[in-house]
Amino acid sequence: MSTDRRGGTRLPTLEDVAQVAGVSRATVSRVINGVRNVDPRLHEVVWNAVDATGYVPNRAARSLVTRRTGTVALVVSDSEEHAEDDPFMGRFFTDPFFGRVVGGLMSVLRPAGVQLALQLVGSTDARTRLVGDLRQGQADGVVLLSLHPEDELPRLLAEAGLAAVMIGRPARPLPISYVDLANETGGALAADRLAARGCRRVAMISGPVDVPASADRMAGFRRAMARHGHAWFPCVPGNFTHDSGERAMRRLLAEQPELDGVFVANDLMAQGALAALRDAGRAVPQEVAVIGFDDSSAALAARPALTTIRHPLEDMAAESARLLLARVDDPTLRPTSVIFEPTLVPRQSA
Amino acid sequence: MSTDRRGGTRLPTLEDVAQVAGVSRATVSRVINGVRNVDPRLHEVVWNAVDATGYVPNRAARSLVTRRTGTVALVVSDSEEHAEDDPFMGRFFTDPFFGRVVGGLMSVLRPAGVQLALQLVGSTDARTRLVGDLRQGQADGVVLLSLHPEDELPRLLAEAGLAAVMIGRPARPLPISYVDLANETGGALAADRLAARGCRRVAMISGPVDVPASADRMAGFRRAMARHGHAWFPCVPGNFTHDSGERAMRRLLAEQPELDGVFVANDLMAQGALAALRDAGRAVPQEVAVIGFDDSSAALAARPALTTIRHPLEDMAAESARLLLARVDDPTLRPTSVIFEPTLVPRQSA
DNA sequence: GCGCGGCGGGAGAGCGCTCTCCCAGCGCTG
DNA sequence: CAGCGCTGGGAGAGCGCTCTCCCGCCGCGC
Numbered sequence: 132m133s134t135d136r137r138g139g140t141r142l143p144t145l146e147d148v149a150q151v152a153g154v155s156r157a158t159v160s161r162v163i164n165g166v167r168n169v170d171p172r173l174h175e176v177v178w179n180a181v182d183a184t185g186y187v188p189n190r191a192a193r194s195l196v197t198r199r200t201g202t203v204a205l206v207v208s209d210s211e212e213h214a215e216d217d218p219f220m221g222r223f224f225t226d227p228f229f230g231r232v233v234g235g236l237m238s239v240l241r242p243a244g245v246q247l248a249l250q251l252v253g254s255t256d257a258r259t260r261l262v263g264d265l266r267q268g269q270a271d272g273v274v275l276l277s278l279h280p281e282d283e284l285p286r287l288l289a290e291a292g293l294a295a296v297m298i299g300r301p302a303r304p305l306p307i308s309y310v311d312l313a314n315e316t317g318g319a320l321a322a323d324r325l326a327a328r329g330c331r332r333v334a335m336i337s338g339p340v341d342v343p344a345s346a347d348r349m350a351g352f353r354r355a356m357a358r359h360g361h362a363w364f365p366c367v368p369g370n371f372t373h374d375s376g377e378r379a380m381r382r383l384l385a386e387q388p389e390l391d392g393v394f395v396a397n398d399l400m401a402q403g404a405l406a407a408l409r410d411a412g413r414a415v416p417q418e419v420a421v422i423g424f425d426d427s428s429a430a431l432a433a434r435p436a437l438t439t440i441r442h443p444l445e446d447m448a449a450e451s452a453r454l455l456l457a458r459v460d461d462p463t464l465r466p467t468s469v470i471f472e473p474t475l476v477p478r479q480s481a
Numbered sequence: 482m483s484t485d486r487r488g489g490t491r492l493p494t495l496e497d498v499a500q501v502a503g504v505s506r507a508t509v510s511r512v513i514n515g516v517r518n519v520d521p522r523l524h525e526v527v528w529n530a531v532d533a534t535g536y537v538p539n540r541a542a543r544s545l546v547t548r549r550t551g552t553v554a555l556v557v558s559d560s561e562e563h564a565e566d567d568p569f570m571g572r573f574f575t576d577p578f579f580g581r582v583v584g585g586l587m588s589v590l591r592p593a594g595v596q597l598a599l600q601l602v603g604s605t606d607a608r609t610r611l612v613g614d615l616r617q618g619q620a621d622g623v624v625l626l627s628l629h630p631e632d633e634l635p636r637l638l639a640e641a642g643l644a645a646v647m648i649g650r651p652a653r654p655l656p657i658s659y660v661d662l663a664n665e666t667g668g669a670l671a672a673d674r675l676a677a678r679g680c681r682r683v684a685m686i687s688g689p690v691d692v693p694a695s696a697d698r699m700a701g702f703r704r705a706m707a708r709h710g711h712a713w714f715p716c717v718p719g720n721f722t723h724d725s726g727e728r729a730m731r732r733l734l735a736e737q738p739e740l741d742g743v744f745v746a747n748d749l750m751a752q753g754a755l756a757a758l759r760d761a762g763r764a765v766p767q768e769v770a771v772i773g774f775d776d777s778s779a780a781l782a783a784r785p786a787l788t789t790i791r792h793p794l795e796d797m798a799a800e801s802a803r804l805l806l807a808r809v810d811d812p813t814l815r816p817t818s819v820i821f822e823p824t825l826v827p828r829q830s831a
Numbered sequence: 832g833c834g835c836g837g838c839g840g841g842a843g844a845g846c847g848c849t850c851t852c853c854c855a856g857c858g859c860t861g
Numbered sequence: 862c863a864g865c866g867c868t869g870g871g872a873g874a875g876c877g878c879t880c881t882c883c884c885g886c887c888g889c890g891c
Contacts, residue, residue: 142616142617144846144847144848145847145848145849146847154870154871155870155871155872156847156848156849156871156872157849157850157870157871157872157873158869158870158871160848160849160850161849161850161869161870164849166850168868168869169869169870170869170870173869173870185613187613187614187616187617188617188847188848189545189617189618189846189847189848190541190614190617190618190619191541191542191544191545191550191618191846191847191848192541192545192846192847192848192849192876193847193848193849194541194848194876195539195541195542195545195846195847195848195849195876195877195878196847196848196849196850196875196876197848197849197876198876200541202598223580224579224580224581224583224584224587225577225580225581225584225777225778226580227575229574229580229583230573230574230575230576230579230580231574231575233574233579233599234574234575237574237599237601241601246598246599246600246619247598247599248552248596248597248598248599249583249587249596249597249598249599250596251587251591263535263537264537264540266492266537267492267537267538267539267540268539268540268541269540269596373778373781373782374781399782402782403782405784406782406784409784410784427575428575428723429782431723431724432723432749432752432753432756432779432782434755434756434759434760434784494876494877494878495877495878495879496877504840504841505840505841505842506841506842506877506878506879507840507841507842507843507879507880508839508840508841510878510879510880511839511840511879511880514879516880518838518839519839519840520839520840523839523840538877538878539876539877539878541876541877541878542846542876542877542878542879543877543878543879544846544878545845545846545847545848545876545877545878545879546845546846546877546878546879546880547846547878547879548846
């Protein structure tokens with residue numbers, strides 16, 4: 132009963148199990164990993180010995196030889212402008228977006244016995260360090276949430292040949308797998324709904340203009356509105372927070388008082404817009420129709436409940452986890468893209 | 482240029498760096514880990530060699546000998562009743578609570594170079610497996626979010642002598658460190674506010690009655706109300722979701738139509754209560770005053786903005802990370818508790 | 832001038848596992 | 862009955878690192 136440097140008792144190793152079972156270390160390893168033809172009787176003897184000793188394989192030792200960690204990293208990559216201690220990251224974690232992604236990933240990873248490690252990268256330095264750590268085997272693969280269009284990380288990962296899947300398409304074409312939503316279709320669905328309601332003075336609150344998802348939603352909305360005869364409409368960008376939606380709505384109201392329909396690029400901002408409309412005394416949907424995007428918990432929480440475009444984020448995250456695991460299993464797999472279709476969820480706001 | 486089984490090129494090892502630097506493996510190791518007295522000139526030579534080779538230490542190999550992983554796990558432990566694929570976990574991830582905890586932990590762990598691994602446990606089986614994995618060294622320590630009062634996991638962790646810190650006190654006294662909020666004080670603050678406004682018919686929407694935080698909020702509220710002369714008030718339990726708050730409010734309204742003040746045990750439910758009040762045509766705060774709890778993003782998003790009890794979760798999570806790292810460094814440390822004080826954040830709803 | 836202490840640095844063991852060899856034993860065929 | 866293939870299982874070499882042990886060198890004191 133020697134003690135290791137963590138102060139605990141020495142834990143049983145393969146060797147101990149082998150001794151108890153009266154076989155060699157190799158055989159125990161074979162049984163535990165379920166490989167090759169091992170005598171079924173030995174099988175039982177070994178498992179009994181495992182139980183008796185309370186053996187748990189040492190992950191570090193195993194990784195060292197297999198070069199697999201059983202861990203994938205969820206990397207949230209923010210732009211450099213946001214300082215390391217910027218509240219933005221905090222804001223991001225609080226956004227239902229983050230939670231939905233984590234939930235979706237876990238639904239696939241947990242049954243597969245794979246750990247999820249969280250990684251934030253803010254600086255360029257952190258980016259290269261991350262790629263180094265990853266190449267060296269910190270994780271078997273990466274699910275990447277890139278928050279900034281100029282982000283170099285997708286390219287770095289692709290170049291390093293690491294197993295990676297992005298949630299949301301890369302800003303520039305890149306040999307990297309990704310899962311995305313047909314954001315333009317979403318924008319078009321919103322436009323059709325607003326047009327069908329007979330809205331004549333519509334406006335939009337978009338996300339940051341350089342974020343692909345945001346740009347796509349706007350493009351789809353714009354194109355469909357044009358098809359409905361609306362050549363132009365005011366558009367104010369926000370940053371996906373409740374607050375920015377509220378501010379944007381106030382600005383729109385000032386610019387275009389006779390406005391009767393708004394498409395907002397996410398539910399959080401739509402909730403903010405609702406608040407601004409309420410403060411301005413506009414009835415929703417009677418005077419102004421509002422359509423959100425995402426169908427997050429905020430959509431149901433809002434009053435009136437938000438008519439919104441459903442973004443099946445959990446499913447998308449789950450799919451990205453599946454793609455990643457497949458790629459980890461077979462590194463020769465080519466980059467794949469999976470595009471999900473949005474749907475309109477009619478509720479009270481439009 | 483041999484290739485490993487991941488299909489990549491062999492990565493530089495300590496040996497390679499040593500060769501380039503013209504020193505021994507041991508010396509490179511010493512320089513990299515900054516130990517002992519190494520000739521300053523060698524120092525530079527070694528670092529140059531590291532840069533030249535693009536060396537990154539292999540974490541698995543290092544862990545194998547140091548018995549440290551540089552990882553802590555955030556364990557979210559749910560009760561067994563919730564099946565593995567129960568939507569509850571999804572709900573939990575979407576709750577701002579989860580995001581705030583993650584953000585707070587990261588603010589301490591990232592600068593310390595420590596990874597955060599996410600672990601969900603639902604079944605008893607998963608609990609013992611987790612303890613095994615942890616003892617064996619899957620992570621250096623655990624931040625535990627135990628969602629259910631009967632949860633055995635805190636006890637198992639304490640018994641195994643693992644480094645662990647709970648967020649929220651354990652349901653039963655246990656030799657385990659924790660960080661908590663003075664929830665009774667929070668309840669009392671709400672009671673005082675309602676009393677000061679002259680509310681005469683108050684009610685409460687509580688969380689699950691067996692969850693310590695929930696019970697404490699209720700007890701504090703009840704005690705303070707008694708001091709204000711209110712011997713009794715109706716109380717309906719919810720489960721911390723928006724929806725349950727809405728339902729609870731409807732029930733209260735039916736039971737006690739002349740109600741003029743409500744204390745709700747979290748902001749999400751308070752938001753739901755606000756929606757129910759709005760549907761019932763009650764003006765907030767003129768006819769009914771509402772006080773929430775947490776000061777989460779939902780409080781600001783609500784209309785009217787929620788007067789609420791601030792729960793400094795990010796700070797608490799950060800503190801728990803600090804306690805954990807200290808304990809990992811020095812396993813002899815005794816269990817510590819840190820209790821944070823809530824404050825009232827006056828806004829429009831009360 | 833010799834001995835001794837201290838410090839810088841090399842050699843090498845070993846962390847716990849996987850996996851390649853290799854050998855023993857069995858059943859089959861000619 | 863010899864020879865061959867096949868299969869089950871043991872021996873042992875590493876995976877890449879840390880850390881103990883030890884040795885050689887330098888500077889000091891007597």
